[in-house]
Amino acid sequence: MANIQKRGNSYKITVSGGYDVNNKKIRYYMTYNPPEDLSPAKLKKELDKVAHEFEEKCNLGYVMDSNIKLIEFIEIWFKNYVGNKNLSPVTVRGYQNESLKIIEELGHIKMGQITPKHIQDFYAKIKGSTGVRGGEKFTVTPEYLATVASMKQKDISDKAGINDDALRRLKKGGNTTREIACKVADAIGKDFDTLFMSTNPQREVSNETVLHYHKLLNNIMNTAVKWGVIAFNPIEKRVELPKSDRKEPAYMDDKEALAFLELLEEEPIKYKLALNLLIFSGLRRGEIGGLKWSDIDFDDKIITVKRALKYIAGVGLFEGETKTFKSRRSIKLPDFVFDLFKAYKVWQLEERLKVGDRWQDHDFIFTRWNGEPMSLDTIGGYLKKFTDKHGLKPVHLHSLRHTNASILIASGVDLKTVSSRLGHSNLSTTGNIYAHVINSADAKASDALDHILVTKARKAQ
Known part of the structure; x- marks a missing residue:
């Protein structure tokens, strides 16, 4: 049983680890600094929880101190933190890829000796290089x-x-x-x-790449603090970060979207359905790829998002969870979209008959020639050729999701409804992404009130 002793504003937690070869008692220690605003009952509960977790790690041999090297800590972090978080395989692969560069540059340093300057120099080196985050093709x-x-x-x-x-x-x-x-x-x-x-050997590293590394390193260091390996996080609020260079999401306005859809009428049914669906549903590309016929309710004109099609290099396409819990949702769509579904289903059945028993029936809507799920890069490639051919604004698949949201917001649909249809985890995410559209809609609302309610006499003052 762990022993807890108050030491000023902190608590010392001691766990007995048996005896060493010299029959000397082994003890493990950690210091815990609880939040200041906890009630006595919540403080006791939090202390018991931290002490229990620390004792478990001691018993499993995972107790570490600040002398452990970063490379060793990252290995344990993957096993005991990432492994227990139920993260998507795509997220885990991203962590693995980014950790390779972190280990290469900082892995030899002991956890207790990592300074803000180490991190600042690391970020500067990333920014000064090319293709660090695996962007080279x-x-x-x-x-x-x-x-x-x-x-x-x-x-x-x-x-x-x-x-x-x-x-x-x-x-x-x-x-x-x-x-x-x-x-x-x-x-x-x-x-x-x-x-x-x-194809892009001199690809410049963006500020977003640096921020990705920072997010991962900050997560690792916060875990180290929680586990009692280091007393404080040497990164948080101690290094200077570049400003995000994420661009405003590309999208079409209502007139551009209408012209786009009119030209789409003459395209093959597969691409006609996919691109209409992306605009009218606002689904993510992986969610479109993961749709199955069993998700389509032709009677009530509703589609249900239950999964997402994902891709990992070397693994290929696979069924995965949606991005967040709230991404599992049902969306009502116009009648004509379901007419496209029906026409496409007839076409797909005809294609299926052509290949006979080579067809792999996984119930996916968008498939390759043999019924296997189709990469959305195929649709993305077609979209580029389509916009180039007609001299339209260059957009990518995710632009169609932004187009959907932007038109809805500009048309006065409330933010909560838009957020729900997009499958965002919270309302603030929608507000942050589409702040430019919200501000534009707000300005139009102000102009409308000015036109209707402000008299000529007031305007003359």
Whole structure:
């Protein structure tokens, strides 16, 4: 049982760890500084909780002090923090990729010796480099095309452990990540630089990338404080961060969207449905990809979001959870969207009959030729060709979600309803993202009141 002693404004927690080889009693210690505003009952509950967690870690051999190196702490952090958080595989992979650079630069430093200057220098080094966060993409060389011309695509994909679609994209001039390119080069048995070339080798690192690293490091350090490894977080409020360079979300106004939809009328049914659906539903691209026919209520004209289609390099497409709990939602859509669903379903059944028993029935709406879920990059590529062909404003798939929200807000739909339809976890998220549209709508409201209620006499004053 852990022993708790008050020491001024803090508490010393002691746990007995048995005896060492010299029959000397082993004790583990940690200091806990509780929030100042806790009631006596809540303070006791919080102390008991912290002491219990510390005792469990002692018993499991996870007790650490400030002499542990950052690389060792990160390994334990992944096992005992990330592993218990039920995070999405995409988030975990992102943490893993970013932690590699952190370990490379800072992993050798002991936790208790990490200073704000260490972190500041690390951020400066990231900002001064290129392609740190894995943004570099690769395309194939003529040598690659000549080499694979005599090889079976399935043999390459099986040996590399990747999806056939990745190879098809490469043959058509598409891009891929370094990880997949390396796997393909190994499978073919030729030098990487002979088969692939970078499409953006001088890609400048954005402020957002630095902020991503900061968010991860801050999370790690806060956990270290909570576990009693260090007394305070050397990052929080102690390093200078760059300003976010996130751009205002691209979107179309109502006139641009109307012109877009009119031109879309002549497009193939698959793309006609997908792009209409993205504009009228405001769903995320992964949510569209994860839709199944069982999610469509043709009677009440409602679609239900239950999952999201996700992608990890080297793993491929897979069904995953929605971004947040509130992202699981039902949305009512206009009748004509369901007419498109019906027309598309007839077309899909005809395509299914063509491939016979090669069809993999997973009930997905948007599929490849064999029924497997379709990458939304396919729709994204079509969208670019469509806007280029008609000289429209360049937009991407997520722009259609912003278009949906912006038109709703500008039309006077209340923010809570918009937030619910978008599947945001809280109202403030919607307000922050669409502040520019809200301000514009507010200005129009002021002008309307001025036009209706302010008399000429008052305006003359």
